[in-house]
Amino acid sequence: MLVILAGVYGLIAGLAAPRAVDFATAGSSSAQSPARRGQGYGLGVGGLLCGVCASTAYQVGWRPELVLWLASAWLLAVLACVDLAVRRLPDLITLPLAALVVAGLALASQLSGDGGSFGAAVLGGGLLAGGYFLLFLAVPDGIGFGDVKTALTTGAIAG
Structure with missing residues (x-):
């Protein structure tokens, strides 16, 4: 169902x-x-x-x-x-989405005793966003800063 x-x-x-x-x-x-x-x-x-x-x-x-x-x-x-x-990738979506994911994972980690850890999610988001930021600095025409902000969200979800 x-x-x-x-x-x-x-x-x-x-x-x-x-x-x-x-x-x-x-x-x-x-x-x-x-x-x-x-x-x-x-x-x-x-x-x-x-x-x-x-x-x-x-x-x-x-x-x-x-x-x-x-x-x-x-x-x-x-x-x-x-x-x-x-x-x-506009800030209108990327920034609230990142905040929603981090806050939601913090709440979910308090509500459920099993599953992933909030620390791993924050680490995953930070590492992926950091990697994308380095790519942004190396090739600014190839990757935008919206991609860096979205990497924070996807890294936290994967973490």
Whole structure:
């Protein structure tokens, strides 16, 4: 039942992604609105998120982190769509997402006795963000600072 609920959440969240992308890219002259790409855009993101959320629920089960992973999956999907539309990762999404993941992992570590450790998550986020920062300094035209901020989130999730 949990897997089905997570899959339905992913589908509905994916259908909402085009509006979120339009909101995040408002004012950008280079943005191509997802609404102009056709109705299949939201369905495609919804189908992808349906699979991601269902498989995440299958692997994680009933744990406090599941809520965080499902919310993060949607925000990361929106972030990927924004990146495709305008070739940048806006602070409007990257910074709140990093704060959400770190705060959510701190809370989840207090609620559950098993699973990963909060220290490992912070270390993973710091190491990946540090590596991306070094790449940003070495090749500033090849990687943007939005990638560095997103590395903090993905490193914490992986840690």
